[in-house]
Amino acid sequence: MIWPAEDLWQALVAWQPGLTVEVLPQIDSTNTELMRRARAGQNDPVLLVAEAQTAGRGRLGRPWHGQAGEALTFSLGLPLMPRDWSGLSLAVGLCLAQSLDPEGALGVRLKWPNDLWVAQAQTSDGWGKLAGVLIETALTAHATPEQPRYCVVGVGINIAPPQEPGLSTTPLGLQQLWPEATAPSTLTQVALPLLKTLLAFEREGFAPLQALFNARDALHDRPVRLSDGRVGTARGVDLDGALRVDTAQGRERITSAEVSVRLQ
Template structure:
């Protein structure tokens, strides 16, 4: 992996057999360009204090620590989801649904991957967990699924190292667009919008008070989801849980 990533944003790679959280490890490192991987992550973090559960040798847990210009931080989680989706398509030909901001879902609705970005004063730690080789019995929660299950591939047939390499390469290209801005950034944002299955979908948005039914109409230049409520009013959502309504 290290050799293949020589041209990427990775300057140093740490591969742990067992660790609490690759994000926590990358947060503690003062090394821009550090990529932390773990074969078994025992204390994986989800968003909003939730947990991410890994199955040894079946899941991928990856955290990349990189500097990001402050004005572009809002797009990092979204472009990370795009990078992961593209990498999965490149290596396995599987086209996952990309749900705003960045969950990867299978056609069955099962969750294949989750992303957690955490900020330090000078960098962002981009954490991604991908379910690759789980059997049905190994899935940590009923809402999860794995690439092996969705593709009907035998365990061990999907090259996990190739997935790591493809993901970091895709992410490197998209992060470079964030740094340069201009046309490159607009192209990356358009690629995200084209891939995001939330846009155009009927959704429910979990607000502080209650779930609200709405239609997602787009993603604005700050990475916020634009939703139109039944009364026709449009507003932008910066963070929150969005559930697609299946019709």
């Protein structure tokens, strides 16, 4: 594959001085690699792309493997110091959805807290999973609480229709929505908006994005089941990105650190 690394670097470095772009043919996980570097004291901003991942990870440690040409897998790492980290994964997911489907015509929606779903009538639950986000942070060597944390935003986007039966949500490839899609062209679409989103989040947090997220919320007004057994109806997210769920006990705020959420 031919990657537009030079063009991407020129676009990104104008917003984040010192940022580098690396494309590797294969690695265990782009997130794991940047976290290793951060713990070793390397906290330079970098966009790390892998043509293939052998041990990619999703939320709660779930595997996310990407074969060359079949998926876009990358991580963007940079020091960040927002006042509040709440809602960052939602901001990233919203950015990806807007970049891939600006007008919403393709039906790309957000499944709280960190997946991109598309309505698919032929699947058992009516949805297909297009992409996922994994965010990790690390204190660099000799860091103090007043210094930024190194934030690693990992993104996995299915390009070709995946052949992975048995998953809780049927996977979907971007080429099923946009046949011309490739991993390099998709990276060009999403990389700069993602960097701008992270920088804006550092200044403003999630609150300015609440209404935009709720407009694309795949769970809104739907019955959901939490991983701790509670059931209720999802009512969008609040100003810091917590999911509001109406249960028999009343309205509850659910944070991504507490439980996972599935449609009933």
